[in-house]
Amino acid sequence: MFNKTQMIATVILAAGASKRMGVPKQLLKWGDSTLLEHAIVQALQLNTIEVIVVLGANFNRIKPQIEHYPITILNNKNWEVGLGKSIAFAVEYLIKSKRSIEGVLITLADQPFIESSFLNLLIDGFLPNKSQIIATLYEDAKQGVPVLFCKKYFNELSYLNDDIGAKVLLEKHGVEVKVFKPKIENIDMDFKIDYNYFYNKNFKK
Numbered sequence: 001m002f003n004k005t006q007m008i009a010t011v012i013l014a015a016g017a018s019k020r021m022g023v024p025k026q027l028l029k030w031g032d033s034t035l036l037e038h039a040i041v042q043a044l045q046l047n048t049i050e051v052i053v054v055l056g057a058n059f060n061r062i063k064p065q066i067e068h069y070p071i072t073i074l075n076n077k078n079w080e081v082g083l084g085k086s087i088a089f090a091v092e093y094l095i096k097s098k099r100s101i102e103g104v105l106i107t108l109a110d111q112p113f114i115e116s117s118f119l120n121l122l123i124d125g126f127l128p129n130k131s132q133i134i135a136t137l138y139e140d141a142k143q144g145v146p147v148l149f150c151k152k153y154f155n156e157l158s159y160l161n162d163d164i165g166a167k168v169l170l171e172k173h174g175v176e177v178k179v180f181k182p183k184i185e186n187i188d189m190d191f192k193i194d195y196n197y198f199y200n201k202n203f204k205k
Contacts, residue, residue, distance in 0.1 A: 007102040008048045008123060008148070011090040012039050014109035015056030015079035020190050024058045026109050027065060028195060031203055035189060036062065036109045040069050045116035046123060049101060052093065053109075054086045055079075082163025091157040102128040104154070106166065107146045110189040112198075114146060118182050122148045125178060135170060136186060137179040143170050 014036050018025040026036035033041070036053070043051045051071045055062055056079025063073055076089040087106060094101055103126055107114065114136075122134045132150045135143040147166060149157060156169055170177055189195045 007100060007128065008105055008126065009050045009052060009094055009101050009103075010043045010046060010048045010105045010107065010119075011087070012036070012043055012051070012053045012107050012109055013083060013086045013090075013145075014039075014062070015054050015076045015086045016083075017057035017079070021192055021195065023192075024062065025189055025195070026055075026058070026062050028189070028199075030112050030199070034065065035112055036066060037069075038112050039107060039109045039114075040066060040071060042114065042116040042119065043107065044069065044071070046105075046119055048105065048123070049099070052090055054090050056086065081161060083165040084160030084162045087166055088158050088160040091154050095154055095158060101151060102126075103132075103148055103150050104157070105146060105148045108188065111145075111186055112189065113184045113187055114182065118180070119146060121180050122146060125180065126150075131173075131176050133170065133173055133177045135177055135179050137181040139185055143177060143179055 014026045028035050030038045052074060053066060053071050054074045054076050056076040059075050067073060074089060074093060076086050078085050091104060094104060125134050126132055126148055131152050134148040136146050137143060153169060157166060
């Protein structure tokens with residue numbers, strides 16, 4: 001039986017400088033590891049063809065902490081441009097690889113409540129060559145990451161060059177977007193007060 005998940009690449013965006021957090025949040029403790037390592041472990045549980053981590057700010061500090069994982073690490077030296085540039089950088093890598101990849105699953109390093117089970121829902125809903133975009137539905141009815149794009153959108157993704165990520169594609173191709181809502185509210189760890197609250201809630205008993 002054809003396993004459609006094998007031809008999807010997973011991309012974890014982790015290039016930001018975490019200015020609002022005040023420290024590199026990729027390396028903040030989460031359980032027995034870090035926020036970034038947690039995201040990597042979840043991604044490695046998926047049956048995708050490759051797990052790519054896009055670093056940028058603090059590259060030399062973060063890379064040694066994760067290079068023992070079976071992942072591809074990319075260094076986006078233009079990380080200051082924003083999230084969109086990191087997406088474009090990863091997709092350019094996929095295009096240049098010239099492999100028969102059918103889609104790309106984009107995730108963030110700072111969403112620790114996104115588990116592999118939810119990511120598998122997105123993957124299971126994906127049909128190759130059907131121009132699909134499968135996104136995450138938030139509490140405020142907005143759509144966003146994690147999001148899975150069919151290869152049809154690779155060229156558009158490779159031209160992203162700002163800090164709003166792939167939202168413009170979700171709006172432009174809204175008729176093609178299918179959404180899934182996580183059982184637990186999807187939280188971005190942007191501020192130290194939020195991180196401290198959720199870390200203590202989950203790990204300090």
